[in-house]
Amino acid sequence: MLLAFSVSPTGSTDESGSVHEAVAAAVRVVRESGLPNRTSAMFTEIEGEWDEVFAVVKRATEAVQQFGPRVSLVMKADIRPGFVGELDGKVARLEQAIEKS
Numbered sequence: 001m002l003l004a005f006s007v008s009p010t011g012s013t014d015e016s017g018s019v020h021e022a023v024a025a026a027v028r029v030v031r032e033s034g035l036p037n038r039t040s041a042m043f044t045e046i047e048g049e050w051d052e053v054f055a056v057v058k059r060a061t062e063a064v065q066q067f068g069p070r071v072s073l074v075m076k077a078d079i080r081p082g083f084v085g086e087l088d089g090k091v092a093r094l095e096q097a098i099e100k101s
Contacts, residue, residue, distance in 0.1 A: 002078040002086050003053050004043040007061050009068030022067035026060035033059075036087045047087045050079075
């Protein structure tokens with residue numbers, strides 16, 4: 001499964017309105033998991049089996065809870081049994097399709 005998620009505390013954690021410290025705590029959890037992952041400006045994508053992916057998302061959410069009394073979590077999943085390496089594979093196929101046109 002591929003899972004894209006965004007987790008952050010509601011409200012800001014510094015004077016500028018940024019939540020980057022809280023998000024950094026979540027991304028650290030993801031990177032330490034050892035699962036394939038990628039972080040962009042708005043989402044972190046993680047690839048693995050259902051139980052292991054959701055366990056990482058839970059730990060990342062718990063890390064963010066240290067920064068405020070309320071947490072926002074948004075998730076989108078692509079569940080395609082039997083496929084691995086899709087974190088890069090889907091993007092490679094997209095780039096190939098763009099080059100054809």
